[in-house]
Amino acid sequence: MGTLVHTFPMTDETVTSEVVTDVLGHPWRAETIPLPPDDEGEVVATLVSRTADQPTEHAVLHVHGFADYFFQAEYGEWWLAHDHDMYAMDLRKYGRSIRPHQTPTYVADLEEYFAELDHAWQRVTERDGHTRVVLSGHSTGGLVVALWADIRKPKELAGVVLNSPWLDLQGKAWMRTLPADLAIDRIGRLKPMRIFPREVSGVYAQSLHREHAGEWDFDLTWKPLESFPVRFGWLRAIRAGHARVHRGLDISCPVLVLSSDRSVFTTALDEDAHTTDIVLDVKQIRRWASSLGSNVTSVAVPGAVHDVVLSRPEARERAYSEIQRWLATYVL
Numbered sequence: 119m120g121t122l123v124h125t126f127p128m129t130d131e132t133v134t135s136e137v138v139t140d141v142l143g144h145p146w147r148a149e150t151i152p153l154p155p156d157d158e159g160e161v162v163a164t165l166v167s168r169t170a171d172q173p174t175e176h177a178v179l180h181v182h183g184f185a186d187y188f189f190q191a192e193y194g195e196w197w198l199a200h201d202h203d204m205y206a207m208d209l210r211k212y213g214r215s216i217r218p219h220q221t222p223t224y225v226a227d228l229e230e231y232f233a234e235l236d237h238a239w240q241r242v243t244e245r246d247g248h249t250r251v252v253l254s255g256h257s258t259g260g261l262v263v264a265l266w267a268d269i270r271k272p273k274e275l276a277g278v279v280l281n282s283p284w285l286d287l288q289g290k291a292w293m294r295t296l297p298a299d300l301a302i303d304r305i306g307r308l309k310p311m312r313i314f315p316r317e318v319s320g321v322y323a324q325s326l327h328r329e330h331a332g333e334w335d336f337d338l339t340w341k342p343l344e345s346f347p348v349r350f351g352w353l354r355a356i357r358a359g360h361a362r363v364h365r366g367l368d369i370s371c372p373v374l375v376l377s378s379d380r381s382v383f384t385t386a387l388d389e390d391a392h393t394t395d396i397v398l399d400v401k402q403i404r405r406w407a408s409s410l411g412s413n414v415t416s417v418a419v420p421g422a423v424h425d426v427v428l429s430r431p432e433a434r435e436r437a438y439s440e441i442q443r444w445l446a447t448y449v450l
Contacts, residue, residue, distance in 0.1 A: 159220075161211075163208065163210050167205045170199075172201070176202045176248065177246070179207070181207050183257030211224060211225070213340040225355060226306075253267055257284050265363075265367070268368055275371050282377050286399070286402040287360065288397075288399045302350060312349065314350055321385055323343040365409075368412075370411065371413070374441065376440065377418055378395040379418040379421075381401070397424040413448065419440065420436070
């Protein structure tokens with residue numbers, strides 16, 4: 119398959135974006151990116167950034183998961199310490215980008231996110247001068263950036279790091295059958311805002327948040343303990359993305375896929391909640407990793423949780439050492 123290189127035309131929004139000190143505090147910055155309105159009204163995305171101590175042409179652009187936003191400052195600081203300027207997106211209707219009139223997290227097509235990723239990439243490369251950029255994505259964000267990288271193939275893309283990417287629908291086997299997909303597709307077209315029934319224990323977020331059983335601080339309105347509702351129109355978009363992965367992508371740069379070594383779908387705030395992926399099935403992640411491209415490294419990190427870089431210290435140190443090894447071997 120030939121390589122498609124996408125160009126990003128300059129737009130007025132590049133000039134008029136608002137830049138302020140981020141909620142993470144100085145020297146983190148937040149840049150609001152205006153996007154075309156949808157049927158709910160105004161739409162924006164947010165680009166969070168921080169520069170390394172020394173000028174560098176290297177950068178990383180990170181995208182969060184579902185019911186999430188960028189608060190993983192330690193992850194950003196790791197990249198800063200390794201000669202990469204750090205950028206992270208809060209996608210439309212997530213985190214810093216949520217507006218009162220919006221349905222949080224909702225899109226009807228994952229390619230809607232390509233608009234903010236295009237704008238962000240333009241800022242990181244053309245405006246800020248980075249020539250070697252690593253694209254990073256967690257969970258749903260991992261699915262989104264994989265699809266974007268497959269289609270856009272920008273010349274500055276040096277590598278892709280996927281942290282527990284959502285590559286298939288977890289749960290009982292019947293949920294991944296053709297009849298189930300057809301039902302999701304039909305309801306998602308006819309009643310896109312209908313809520314998909316599911317049970318959320320809140321254990322995952324509790325295992326992370328420092329006011330419960332974790333060590334991390336994050337905004338519980340942007341990343342609620344009980345998550346956000348899943349709507350059929352959004353799930354239809356996710357399954358379409360999964361189908362594209364399953365048919366095979368052609369990401370042309372090296373890809374690193376990180377995950378836990380085990381999944382245990384516990385609803386108790388127990389040891390498994392702190393040492394396994396209780397959100398996604400890591401067997402599915404490993405199964406579909408090879409469908410992303412021809413140069414994929416898949417690593418199972420013992421003791422890691424769903425967001426690998428939020429694991430307990432020993433597991434996340436292992437994760438960072440794996441990223442460093444991959445960078446040194448395939449990217450730098």
